[in-house]
Amino acid sequence: MVNDRKVAIVGCGFVGSSSAFALMQSGLFSEMVLIDVDRARAEGEALDIAHGVPFANPCKIYAGDYADAADAAIIVVTAGAAQKPGETRLDLVNKNVGIFKSIIPQIRESGFEGVLLVVSNPVDVLTYAAIKMSGLPEGKVIGSGTVLDTARLKYMLGEHLEVDPRDVHAYIMGEHGDSEFAAWSSAMVAGVPLNTFCEMHGHHDHKATEARIAEEVKNSAYEIIAKKHATYYGIAMSVRRICTAIMHDEDTVLPVSSLMVGEYGLNDIAISMPTIVGRGGVVCRVPVSLSDDEMAELKESASALKAIIDQVDF
Numbered sequence: 639m640v641n642d643r644k645v646a647i648v649g650c651g652f653v654g655s656s657s658a659f660a661l662m663q664s665g666l667f668s669e670m671v672l673i674d675v676d677r678a679r680a681e682g683e684a685l686d687i688a689h690g691v692p693f694a695n696p697c698k699i700y701a702g703d704y705a706d707a708a709d710a711a712i713i714v715v716t717a718g719a720a721q722k723p724g725e726t727r728l729d730l731v732n733k734n735v736g737i738f739k740s741i742i743p744q745i746r747e748s749g750f751e752g753v754l755l756v757v758s759n760p761v762d763v764l765t766y767a768a769i770k771m772s773g774l775p776e777g778k779v780i781g782s783g784t785v786l787d788t789a790r791l792k793y794m795l796g797e798h799l800e801v802d803p804r805d806v807h808a809y810i811m812g813e814h815g816d817s818e819f820a821a822w823s824s825a826m827v828a829g830v831p832l833n834t835f836c837e838m839h840g841h842h843d844h845k846a847t848e849a850r851i852a853e854e855v856k857n858s859a860y861e862i863i864a865k866k867h868a869t870y871y872g873i874a875m876s877v878r879r880i881c882t883a884i885m886h887d888e889d890t891v892l893p894v895s896s897l898m899v900g901e902y903g904l905n906d907i908a909i910s911m912p913t914i915v916g917r918g919g920v921v922c923r924v925p926v927s928l929s930d931d932e933m934a935e936l937k938e939s940a941s942a943l944k945a946i947i948d949q950v951d952f
């Protein structure tokens with residue numbers, strides 16, 4: 639049985655607590671379970687966030703365990719060691735796969751039947767691990783993937799072009815990490831091809847600007863971590879957006895990470911491509927046209943992930 643008004647969050651550090659705070663304000667759920675190996679931390683966050691409920695929407699928020707999460711509609715997993723300054727997301731792999739080996743089997747044993755949303759890094763590898771360990775249908779296991787990177791891209795393009803970022807349609811695809819790439823060939827602002835829109839605003843040096851913005855997007859996490867030691871607000875809003883798409887059965891296109899089954903010639907890896915997301919999780923991938931260069935970048939990103947997956951003992 640799935641309780642459509644219940645969410646659980648595993649890992650109540652910066653990302654888990656910010657996501658809980660964003661979800662409390664969303665009104666999507668009336669019950670929220672917070673789980674952490676540090677039980678006191680989960681209890682403290684539950685109390686603190688609950689004290690904001692009178693200003694938002696009724697929601698019962700409490701620290702619990704996996705039995706409490708068994709009937710949740712969504713479990714968001716943010717547990718794990720965080721990226722340290724100078725450390726790549728892929729450096730984290732063995733540490734966090736080990737943590738997943740203690741978490742995912744407990745979710746499986748609880749009989750959970752909802753959607754599992756993986757946020758911990760490296761998110762593509764851990765999404766793949768969760769697909770293998772959870773026993774859930776593969777479409778019900780989603781990684782936050784490049785949803786955050788795509789938000790950063792839209793924000794930066796919105797600033798550059800003086801337009802609402804919500805009117806920018808452009809995606810970061812591939813690994814959430816160093817091998818990700820911006821799919822410029824399909825980028826549009828309100829149906830106008832990006833380069834045409836740029837020309838209208840007096841921006842003509844497309845290649846240099848694209849390279850600069852893609853680099854800034856890729857380095858955002860490193861810059862924020864160097865300055866404040868963690869990133870959490872942007873990802874919390876991304877979690878809220880993905881949960882909204884699921885709970886409202888929106889069939890929204892989001893670049894979540896999910897298992898590839900032959901799309902773009904990719905198999906047996908989780909990676910981010912524009913995907914229709916609805917009540918059951920992944921509905922289908924959208925076959926976005928890629929230029930030859932972008933296709934090469936996608937293959938490179940997939941190979942980088944595959945090389946890691948092949949080294950990990952799931």
Ligand code: NAD
Binds near residue numbers: 675721782814869
């Ligand atoms: P954090 O150290 O603040 O919090 C991690 C929490 O996980 C801690 O409270 C810890 O007690 C808990 N935890 C550890 N092992 C656990 C276990 N076995 N069971 C339950 N809880 C456990 O870290 P953070 O800044 O919140 O980051 C969490 C993760 O999110 C990291 O892997 C980070 O890289 C990732 N992250 C992902 C994105 C993204 O876009 N996907 C963005 C930001 C951060």
